[in-house]
Amino acid sequence: MKVGVTSWKVNYEPENMDLGHQGQIAEKLGFDSFWLPENHFTGPLAIPSPLMLLANVAAVTNKIKLGSTSYLLPIRNPILAAEEVSVLDQLSGGRVILGIGRGFQDAMFKAFEIPTSEKRKLFKKNLDRMMMAWNGEPIDSHEGTDIFLSPLPVQKPHPPIWVAAFGPLALKQAGSLGLPYLASPVESFDSLKKNLLEYRKHLIVNRIEGSEKTPLMRTVFISEKKTICKKAIDSLERENASRFRNQNESASNWAIVGGKRYVEETIGKYREELGMDYLIARGRIPRISDEDQISSHEALIDLFPPVKS
DSSP: OEEEEEOSSOOOOGGGTOHHHHHHHHHHHTOSEEEEOOBOSOGGGOBSOHHHHHHHHHHHOSSOEEEEEEEESTTSOHHHHHHHHHHHHHHTTSOEEEEEEOOOOHHHHHHTTOOGGGHHHHHHHHHHHHHHHHTTOOOEEETTEEEOOSSOOSSSSSOOEEEEOOSHHHHHHHHHHTOOEEOOTTSOHHHHHHHHHHHHHHHHHTTOOOOSOOEEEEEEEEOSOHHHHHHHHHHHHHHTTTTTTTTTOOGGGTEEEEOHHHHHHHHHHHHHHHOOOEEEEEOOOTTOOHHHHHHHHHHHHHHSOOOOO
């Protein structure tokens, strides 16, 4: 199993452990990849341009892969998006993993003047156009001369593409594309099991030989101190209170928080029962210090040492 890690704090100030510094720490520890989500209009925590921020990480690292958990296609021009992905892949020497998504916030679609009802259609249309451009097909013509995308990605024909999906329609679309499915990090184990079966059913129905890769993103925090683990769980529940307002949901149903032995056994269950072969360890737990978060990452890498590509 390979292990990647998300940023554990959002900070654009170089003197306060910015994303580039976090990427350097993740690379030094031995993580396979460093991931950023995309979100808009969320104040200081907003990450509206993950590829631009990953370019910063690329500039100060050498080998760690650079991943987006949800690069939102419906709000983008597909040719411009294809160019931006290609540029990042070139800058990083072919280190991009492109996680793509549709988005779910109505306010965001309204701000970008995109009908929410069109998001799946636009997602597929834009992805098809991006892949066509990466394959070296003409994207248009002008005065009888074909126009081609440039530069093209280092990885041929394009970087690995994973699909963030939540809900039956999104699962159906991910399965019909035959691309690895990246689940929400706040789904319970039972929900993940059900969704993976649904996703794989669509692979079979569409007679698609699905990717052998099963990536999962989980909040992981390791500490032998029960008081710190309780603080982590309490912080996660407080952060997600609005999401689970009517469900009495405990963060322990989707976050893996505890001592090394507990975390090792729990991740073993995900590997054995769900087939997980790529773990993206999510950080950004409120009220957890950088020191404790980095100690947790060190413990995780100690449990699951780097796997050579």
